[in-house]
Amino acid sequence: MERRDFLKAGLALGAAAGGGIVTLANAKTAPDLRPGETLRLNSNENPLGLSPAARRAILDGLDEANRYPRDSRVQLIEALAALHGVEPENIVLGNGSTEVLQMSVQALATPRSRLVLADPTFEDVPWYALPFPYELVRVPLDGRFAHDLEAMRRAASSAAGPALVYICNPNNPTGTLTPSAEIDDWIEAAPETVSFLVDEAYFEYCEDPAYWSCVKWVDKPNVIVARSFSKIYGMAGIRLGYGVAHDETAGRLRQFIGKNNANHLVLVAALAALNDEGLIPRSRAANAEGMNILHRALDELGLEYLPSHTNFVMHRIRGELDTYRERMAAHGVRVGRPFPPMLDYNRLSIGLPEEMSRFVEVLREFRSAGWV
Numbered sequence: 144m145e146r147r148d149f150l151k152a153g154l155a156l157g158a159a160a161g162g163g164i165v166t167l168a169n170a171k172t173a174p175d176l177r178p179g180e181t182l183r184l185n186s187n188e189n190p191l192g193l194s195p196a197a198r199r200a201i202l203d204g205l206d207e208a209n210r211y212p213r214d215s216r217v218q219l220i221e222a223l224a225a226l227h228g229v230e231p232e233n234i235v236l237g238n239g240s241t242e243v244l245q246m247s248v249q250a251l252a253t254p255r256s257r258l259v260l261a262d263p264t265f266e267d268v269p270w271y272a273l274p275f276p277y278e279l280v281r282v283p284l285d286g287r288f289a290h291d292l293e294a295m296r297r298a299a300s301s302a303a304g305p306a307l308v309y310i311c312n313p314n315n316p317t318g319t320l321t322p323s324a325e326i327d328d329w330i331e332a333a334p335e336t337v338s339f340l341v342d343e344a345y346f347e348y349c350e351d352p353a354y355w356s357c358v359k360w361v362d363k364p365n366v367i368v369a370r371s372f373s374k375i376y377g378m379a380g381i382r383l384g385y386g387v388a389h390d391e392t393a394g395r396l397r398q399f400i401g402k403n404n405a406n407h408l409v410l411v412a413a414l415a416a417l418n419d420e421g422l423i424p425r426s427r428a429a430n431a432e433g434m435n436i437l438h439r440a441l442d443e444l445g446l447e448y449l450p451s452h453t454n455f456v457m458h459r460i461r462g463e464l465d466t467y468r469e470r471m472a473a474h475g476v477r478v479g480r481p482f483p484p485m486l487d488y489n490r491l492s493i494g495l496p497e498e499m500s501r502f503v504e505v506l507r508e509f510r511s512a513g514w515v
């Protein structure tokens with residue numbers, strides 16, 4: 144189905160919901176719903192899809208699908224090193240940035256390590272820590288919904304052994320920023336027994352002058368930065384991420400890598416995406432437009448939301464989150480999962496402007512039904 148048709152089809156499962164549930168099937172606002180179509184506003188993907196240049200590179204790359212991906216791997220690593228002004232030895236590729244998080248957690252585990260992280264934050268890091276004897280310390284976000292670096296600092300420095308500090312900036316699920324200068328202050332002063340895993344999966348969406356990358360700390364062996372091709376680069380389905388770290392630290396991470404973890408097609412696609420100068424501005428513009436549509440509706444309905452520096456928004460709901468999610472699903476909309484303890488909020492990914500208009504129609508229906 145063409146994207147346009149998909150958008151026209153819009154919200155659909157609602158048509159099947161029936162019963163006592165108010166569905167959009169009867170609504171004047173959504174006349175051409177088709178069963179089976181879903182709005183996917185749940186995984187913070189880039190709704191514009193793959194860059195046309197990346198798509199071409201994948202098709203051309205099929206000619207080499209029978210070969211191990213040596214040259215394309217070297218080429219992409221060199222391009223990433225040039226992008227960040229570092230050496231190829233500083234780059235570690237991952238099967239998604241989640242593999243970089245996994246390698247970091249594994250490489251830095253000791254029998255006495257403490258893992259310090261925000262609450263709530265992205266769940267992959269504590270998940271990867273489960274098989275290891277990490278002592279988990281979760282530190283609630285502060286009043287700005289930023290990382291409470293002071294409290295995290297106390298938690299790290301009071302550890303009996305080494306500490307691994309996970310900083311997700313901007314933070315998932317809140318979309319909020321922790322000012323980079325505050326992180327810099329801590330990194331600069333921290334002893335080498337405190338390691339920092341800085342997750343910059345949404346880096347390219349954030350244009351705030353108080354935000355910059357922690358790649359500047361690459362000379363410190365206790366800093367690892369994780370980046371993703373799943374978000375602004377629109378490649379979540381074909382999996383690629385990377386870490387930037389001191390060469391010794393990068394070497395430690397590689398002890399836990401899956402050999403040839405990035406396949407040839409994703410490597411050539413990533414190189415093409417990096418060289419597509421229009422990709423980031425295009426994606427930012429679409430995101431800003433979708434975000435505006437959502438913000439206007441949330442304002443109109445009096446539903447509070449957190450300031451987002453990403454491609455998703457954490458907004459208040461009324462009532463039970465599980466019920467809200469079920470009702471959205473019944474109306475053909477997938478929304479974000481629960482992020483305890485923020486269970487009176489829902490995380491919504493920004494889709495195309497047309498998709499956000501559709502979502503707003505559903506939200507208004509929900510208001511009419513007294514559900515939000």
Ligand SMILES: Cc1ncc(COP(=O)(O)O)c(C=O)c1O
Binds near residue numbers: 239342384
């Ligand atoms: C903060 C954060 N880090 C890492 C990831 C993992 O991304 P990838 O698809 O690159 O593995 C995600 C995915 O949603 C994320 O939100």
